[in-house]
Amino acid sequence: MAVGRVGLFWRSTIGKKIVMAATGWIMVAFVIVHMLGNLQIFSGAAKINAYSAFLHNSIGELLWAARIILLISVLLHIVAAIQLARIDMAARPVGYARKQRQAATVASSTMRWGGLALALFIAFHLMHMTTGTIHPETFTPGDVYGNLVGSFQIWWVTLIYVLAMIALGLHLFHGVWSSARTLGVNRPASNPFRRPVATVISVIVWAGFTLVPLAIFFGWVR
Amino acid sequence: MELNSRIPAGPIEQKWDRHRFEMKLVNPANKRKYTVIVVGSGLAGASASATLADLGYHVKCFCFQDSPRRAHSIAAQGGINAAKNYQNDGDSVYRLFYDTVKGGDFRSREANVYRLAQVSVNIIDQCVAQGVPFAREYGGLLANRSFGGAQVSRTFYARGQTGQQLLLGAYQALERQIALGSVEMYPRTEMLDVVVIDGKARGIVTRDLVTGKVESHAGDAVVLGTGGYGNAFYLSTNAKGSNVTASWRAYKRGAAFANPCYTQIHPTCIPRSGEYQSKLTLMSESLRNDGRVWVPKRKGDTRAPDQIPESERDYYLERKYPSFGNLSPRDIASRAAKEVCDEGRGVGPNGLGVYLDFADAIKRLGEDVIRDRYGNLFEMYERITAENPYKVPMRIYPAIHYTMGGLWVDYNLMSTLPGLHVIGEANFSDHGANRLGASALMQGLADGYFVIPYTIGDYLASAKLEKVDTSHPAFKDAERCVVERTKKLLSINGRRTVDSFHRELGQILWDLCGMSRNAAGLKLALAKIPALRAEFWENVNVPGSDANLNQALERGGRVADFFELGELLALDALQREESCGAHFREEHQTPDGEALRDDEHFAYVAAWEYTGDGKAPALHKEPLDFEYVHLAQRSYK
Amino acid sequence: MTHTVAEPATARDEAPHAASRRGMNLTLHVWRQAGPREKGRFEQYQATNVSPDMSFLEMLDVVNEELMSRGQEPIAFDSDCREGICGMCSLMINGIPHGPSHGTATCQLHMRTFRDGDSITIEPWRARAFPVIRDLVVDRSAFDRIIQAGGYITATPGGPRDANEILVSKTTADMAMDAAACIGCGACVAACPNGSASLFTGAKITHLGLLPQGQPERNRRVLAMVAQMDEEGFGACTFHGECQEVCPKEISIDVIARMNRDFLTANLGSGGKHDES
Numbered sequence A: 001m002a003v004g005r006v007g008l009f010w011r012s013t014i015g016k017k018i019v020m021a022a023t024g025w026i027m028v029a030f031v032i033v034h035m036l037g038n039l040q041i042f043s044g045a046a047k048i049n050a051y052s053a054f055l056h057n058s059i060g061e062l063l064w065a066a067r068i069i070l071l072i073s074v075l076l077h078i079v080a081a082i083q084l085a086r087i088d089m090a091a092r093p094v095g096y097a098r099k100q101r102q103a104a105t106v107a108s109s110t111m112r113w114g115g116l117a118l119a120l121f122i123a124f125h126l127m128h129m130t131t132g133t134i135h136p137e138t139f140t141p142g143d144v145y146g147n148l149v150g151s152f153q154i155w156w157v158t159l160i161y162v163l164a165m166i167a168l169g170l171h172l173f174h175g176v177w178s179s180a181r182t183l184g185v186n187r188p189a190s191n192p193f194r195r196p197v198a199t200v201i202s203v204i205v206w207a208g209f210t211l212v213p214l215a216i217f218f219g220w221v222r
Numbered sequence B: 001m002e003l004n005s006r007i008p009a010g011p012i013e014q015k016w017d018r019h020r021f022e023m024k025l026v027n028p029a030n031k032r033k034y035t036v037i038v039v040g041s042g043l044a045g046a047s048a049s050a051t052l053a054d055l056g057y058h059v060k061c062f063c064f065q066d067s068p069r070r071a072h073s074i075a076a077q078g079g080i081n082a083a084k085n086y087q088n089d090g091d092s093v094y095r096l097f098y099d100t101v102k103g104g105d106f107r108s109r110e111a112n113v114y115r116l117a118q119v120s121v122n123i124i125d126q127c128v129a130q131g132v133p134f135a136r137e138y139g140g141l142l143a144n145r146s147f148g149g150a151q152v153s154r155t156f157y158a159r160g161q162t163g164q165q166l167l168l169g170a171y172q173a174l175e176r177q178i179a180l181g182s183v184e185m186y187p188r189t190e191m192l193d194v195v196v197i198d199g200k201a202r203g204i205v206t207r208d209l210v211t212g213k214v215e216s217h218a219g220d221a222v223v224l225g226t227g228g229y230g231n232a233f234y235l236s237t238n239a240k241g242s243n244v245t246a247s248w249r250a251y252k253r254g255a256a257f258a259n260p261c262y263t264q265i266h267p268t269c270i271p272r273s274g275e276y277q278s279k280l281t282l283m284s285e286s287l288r289n290d291g292r293v294w295v296p297k298r299k300g301d302t303r304a305p306d307q308i309p310e311s312e313r314d315y316y317l318e319r320k321y322p323s324f325g326n327l328s329p330r331d332i333a334s335r336a337a338k339e340v341c342d343e344g345r346g347v348g349p350n351g352l353g354v355y356l357d358f359a360d361a362i363k364r365l366g367e368d369v370i371r372d373r374y375g376n377l378f379e380m381y382e383r384i385t386a387e388n389p390y391k392v393p394m395r396i397y398p399a400i401h402y403t404m405g406g407l408w409v410d411y412n413l414m415s416t417l418p419g420l421h422v423i424g425e426a427n428f429s430d431h432g433a434n435r436l437g438a439s440a441l442m443q444g445l446a447d448g449y450f451v452i453p454y455t456i457g458d459y460l461a462s463a464k465l466e467k468v469d470t471s472h473p474a475f476k477d478a479e480r481c482v483v484e485r486t487k488k489l490l491s492i493n494g495r496r497t498v499d500s501f502h503r504e505l506g507q508i509l510w511d512l513c514g515m516s517r518n519a520a521g522l523k524l525a526l527a528k529i530p531a532l533r534a535e536f537w538e539n540v541n542v543p544g545s546d547a548n549l550n551q552a553l554e555r556g557g558r559v560a561d562f563f564e565l566g567e568l569l570a571l572d573a574l575q576r577e578e579s580c581g582a583h584f585r586e587e588h589q590t591p592d593g594e595a596l597r598d599d600e601h602f603a604y605v606a607a608w609e610y611t612g613d614g615k616a617p618a619l620h621k622e623p624l625d626f627e628y629v630h631l632a633q634r635s636y637k
Numbered sequence C: 001m002t003h004t005v006a007e008p009a010t011a012r013d014e015a016p017h018a019a020s021r022r023g024m025n026l027t028l029h030v031w032r033q034a035g036p037r038e039k040g041r042f043e044q045y046q047a048t049n050v051s052p053d054m055s056f057l058e059m060l061d062v063v064n065e066e067l068m069s070r071g072q073e074p075i076a077f078d079s080d081c082r083e084g085i086c087g088m089c090s091l092m093i094n095g096i097p098h099g100p101s102h103g104t105a106t107c108q109l110h111m112r113t114f115r116d117g118d119s120i121t122i123e124p125w126r127a128r129a130f131p132v133i134r135d136l137v138v139d140r141s142a143f144d145r146i147i148q149a150g151g152y153i154t155a156t157p158g159g160p161r162d163a164n165e166i167l168v169s170k171t172t173a174d175m176a177m178d179a180a181a182c183i184g185c186g187a188c189v190a191a192c193p194n195g196s197a198s199l200f201t202g203a204k205i206t207h208l209g210l211l212p213q214g215q216p217e218r219n220r221r222v223l224a225m226v227a228q229m230d231e232e233g234f235g236a237c238t239f240h241g242e243c244q245e246v247c248p249k250e251i252s253i254d255v256i257a258r259m260n261r262d263f264l265t266a267n268l269g270s271g272g273k274h275d276e277s
């Protein structure tokens, strides 16, 4: 019976991991598209605002669909992350007096904190760029260009974004590589998802996003 | 005590089939009602437990390691023989039978050996079906190699880890039965006595090595697959835990001990490096296919090997045995190495070693070919000795490796104690005075998968077994003996450690009952061992308690039994006034120093009966007659 | 407290090629714990004049000999074959399972990998699923239960067809052998920051799953073994890759990817029926 099957899938650590990987990839896809969208700022206010308008008005339903899928993904991703983290920590109640890392990377060992940072960022970010709760006085719905340029004059806003993108970059550097294995994509023989792929994706995403706030802050875009 | 080998009548090819037909069967519905106790989870014990459980018997299986998967069979490297004739090089059941009888120097039972050769083919089928990853040809067929100087390619192997892969196959089958509830597994549990009720083995007494709890287990039959006793010599290629305790306690309860003096010495082991040495590591025999064995011609020549010119080297195996050379059989190669070292021509620290030199092979075939063939062995050697065998010749020395002797069993693998069956290295059955390479794995699995499952049924169906449980006084007595013995060991509080005694015993056995033996030396051993044993019981120090994990106590008990076995070993070697296989008596050799058998007086199995502490054991003889393989002097010249 | 351990004199010094070597002095910090429920602590011992040719366990033997000759209880540690194949030995040495040498079990580690004056911390494997029994000895029966759940191919003696009727390409056989080489030591669990048994479990699933004989039970096997692995309280794999580095048989984390793929297909495929077992 299907239900029990899904239940058992979710109950198993590998099941949860597969969910993390899948939702992770949905988010990866999103951030890549999102990043490309943001880069349109370099082709001027009209262009990017039009793009936004297009998203919100012309294909509004699609946008909502996307929002819902994203929301579900983030939630599943977070719930799985928390549950797995608790299982993993419970697996070693007594630690070592001395432990030498052999292979674990900064990225692999900061997935949880990085994830938490991303969670906080996303919350902040939505209040900032979508609802405008952070500084309503300067926020004008629809004027993406204005909102961006406005907010990234402020050093601490820029700083938050820059740091968040570092977290994202690291998260993806390990995540993209490891998710290939979680999904069992890589075959010993043909090994499509090796480090390079993860490195390229994470660097592109990190750079593509970080460019915008910095460009504005340093006044290349105004 | 009479020794009835129960060899079925009829021509040798038909004995086993006929016997299988004649044996009584247990009604499937009743099998559940029978409990079979299997001590040991090696190739023999694990395969027997899994198969008996599969047939429907209730099985209790015991081992002293933390998991059945760690039994010493795991260490076997070279391979397993089977008369498959896949290479079409003229192999056959009969040839394997013939080679094994001859290799055993005509001191084994023809009927058993023939059966072994017959079932060898089923073993490979069974193991492949279980998923044992044997080496393959590119075409997908099974690969073979020739091993231990055999003339045909009949050895199946899985890299250098054949024993591991075969054991894991049996272990996995065993774990499956455990999950199904048909086997109760007791790891970290040591058997310390056999319980005999009106003449039949009806159970065992064990000690839980973690909690120290002494416990009884009742059953309808007991099977020992507890391995060999090579560790009596302290330094051997066996695992640290390998011991004779189970067999020895059975001996003291009425099971005859056969041919204890047949102890095999393997020529290619890494020499010891110091006093602290805890075990010796085997280098696969296959190395002798390309390595040349030599020592300096001059005594005490301490020059580095590359400083010694060809003219001053003695390739003594090639010199003495032109036709077999470096591939001459284990016993011969070992003895030759000892001789040159005794002459003071040994190499390496403490002069106990000979060179196994690959320089010529590397010149001839290139380093890559050699790396391809022996890479992992060379690595192992370098890891242990920090010497690079591609540059410097290996140093090797013989070491105790396998024991052909063991508890006497009849054709049904039952000992002289009714109900007590013995399988694998623990019994004496199939290898005579010398075991050929790759035949012990074969025997362990033959016994466990294909022989004992039938013969146990016959015993259970024919023996009148009334219900007994552990409340029976015999169990209580046995438990008391075990507890008293343990308490005694802990209470001595002497000044010497268990290992220091074990080392000294090992040295005595190695020097006086090792590769070559003589009456004077054996008599000396028979004087030294009891004296040392007496000191042990006065002066050993076993700290700690018997209520938890106490490794010193475990060793203490085992070494105590090694003392008693060691004495019997020397006694057996002394009475066997001939040289055969691994047993070389200096008084009995041909003018050119070869082993001299005396078939007229010694073509028998020496089975020793325990007659009480301090009393001389009684010798019983099972005559061996050879209808098919004709008695001939082994010659490798 | 501190003990001094004198190594018995050896014939070593006669050795021409060993003349240069001399004994080392080491400080050991060893975890001592009387029983499963007792609380443990580190004890300090001095190992003096240690020969570089000794194996690590032989060095501990000598320390124990000395302790015992003074009527003290020896350090309990597991070992049996002492040639790197039984998987019994299991020591955390200076924060690395099986110590610093790559692809080497504790029993094959030799003292020449240490330097005079080193101090060495020795701990047991640490994992909820591997409770300490005493000192450095832990209970690894969880591994046996994972195998019980499905780490086998059902085959009854007498039944099988001739071995050569099943063809297995050399490459497949070699890959299966690579995975089958696992000695069940538990170093992967000990090393994994998540205490995950994925390398061990993945190795067995890979070995059996690669072979034609292993196909009929393939889905069942992975589902049951993974369920048992979780049941035992091991963590999940986040691909830190520590296990692969310390594995004495150098088993690759590719086996974990394979386990994950088999798990996924088993769930999608008809074999996903969990109640079947």
Ligand SMILES: Cc1cc2nc3c(=O)[nH]c(=O)nc-3n(C[C@H](O)[C@H](O)[C@H](O)COP(=O)(O)OP(=O)(O)OC[C@H]3O[C@@H](n4cnc5c(N)ncnc54)[C@H](O)[C@@H]3O)c2cc1C
Pocket: B039, B040, B041, B042, B043, B044, B045, B062, B063, B064, B065, B068, B070, B071, B072, B073, B074, B075, B076, B077, B078, B079, B080, B162, B163, B189, B190, B191, B192, B225, B226, B227, B228, B237, B238, B239, B242, B243, B245, B246, B282, B401, B402, B423, B424, B425, B426, B437, B438, B439, B440, B441, B442, B444
């Ligand atoms: C290094 C080495 C390499 C070898 N290579 C080969 C080879 O290439 N080919 C070949 O054919 N043979 C080889 N042999 C020989 C072969 O491995 C053994 O003879 C064979 O494996 C013995 O199997 P077994 O089941 O009889 O005993 P073992 O595998 O030794 O098992 C003994 C079992 O009994 C248990 N046990 C013992 N005493 C007690 C007790 N008192 N209480 C409870 N349990 C107990 C142990 O826990 C263990 O489970 C080799 C041997 C060695 C040492």
Ligand code: HEM
Pocket: A031, A034, A038, A052, A053, A055, A067, A070, A118, A122, A125, A126, A129, A130, A144, A148, A161, A165, A168, A209, A210, A212, A213
């Ligand atoms: C420098 C980095 C980033 C900048 C400049 C940026 C900018 C923006 C802007 C301007 C919007 C509003 C678009 C609109 O309303 O039309 C937006 C929306 C959003 N951003 Fe970002 N973003 C960044 C990084 C991220 C990251 C890393 C994530 C996710 C991990 C993210 C997730 C979102 C989401 C979910 C929305 C809401 C989309 C919707 O309206 O549903 N952003 N972002």
Ligand code: HEM
Pocket: A017, A018, A020, A021, A023, A024, A025, A027, A028, A031, A074, A077, A078, A081, A082, A084, A085, A111, A112, A114, A115, A116, A118, A119, A122, A171, A172, A174, A175, A176, A178, A179, A180, A182, A183, C236, C237, C238, C239
């Ligand atoms: C919203 C907050 C987030 C949290 C709390 C979080 C947390 C985590 C954690 C803890 C892991 C490791 C899981 C494991 O291997 O056990 C992980 C993996 C991953 N995350 Fe996130 N993450 C978040 C957001 C994101 C985002 C925005 C993306 C993509 C843009 C992402 C992509 C991934 C990927 C691809 C993996 C790899 C999964 C695998 O190893 O199989 N995560 N995340």
Ligand code: SF4
Pocket: C181, C182, C183, C184, C185, C186, C187, C188, C189, C199, C200, C203, C246, C247, C248, C249, C250, C251
């Ligand atoms: S996978 Fe490697 S580390 Fe893990 S148990 Fe097997 S051999 Fe040991």
Ligand code: F3S
Pocket: C191, C192, C193, C194, C195, C196, C197, C198, C199, C236, C237, C238, C239, C240, C241, C242, C243, C244, C253, C256
């Ligand atoms: S270290 Fe642990 S996280 Fe995975 S890759 Fe190895 S199991």
Ligand code: FES
Pocket: C078, C079, C080, C081, C082, C083, C084, C085, C086, C087, C088, C089, C105, C106, C107, C108, C183
């Ligand atoms: S003791 Fe057997 S592997 Fe180390």
